[in-house]
Amino acid sequence: QSALTQPRSMSGSPGQSVTIPCTGTSSDVGGFDYVSWYQQHPGKAPKLILYDVTKRPSGVPGRFSGSKSGNTASLTISGLQAEDEADFYCQSYAGNYLWVFGGGTKLTVL
């Protein structure tokens, strides 16, 4: 069970869109529509921003959206804002009650 692969860092300017990929295998991301995304600000616990690939919890802005193709899931943030600067983690169900996280992506808003 290996960690899902995310770019270590990405950046974008305010107002732009950024897409963070999360690559796994057919045993996790590709095998289930149970990919979640979490946003973590420094010193804070992660916060759920997407689940089941595309669903947003109540209170999460519509600028956050998700998709999946094959073994790669993606988080897109449209209309980037300064407060979006954070670490982002994907997570997938991997069958047999097992979970796996991605290594995290540090998003910088320029």
Next chain:
Amino acid sequence: QLQLQESGPGLVKPSETLSLTCTVSGGSISGNVHYWVWIRQSPGQGLEWIGSLYHTRSTFYNPSLESRVTMSADTSTNQFSLTLDSVTAADTAVYYCARHVNGNYYVNSWGQGTLVTVSS
């Protein structure tokens, strides 16, 4: 409103056992509605799922940690616990307790996390 709070020693010596407790308030750990989860984050690193506890006695562990991990629950105190044996510096991390709903595959409630350092 559900709250989770981790507690335990902040410093553990190499080769010893790490023991943490998560106190749950605003909800019961009994029953079959929720899974109770431990997740850790090494300094500057990503999140790592340690394991999940269901119905106070069914456990599911990360295969990479399974030989050293034990999770348990105490319904009388509404707490669940984590022990990790034979720790090394690589086990230094912020440990989070968390919860997810049975049938869902995401965490929607997190504790604040507690830093455990492994050092002599």
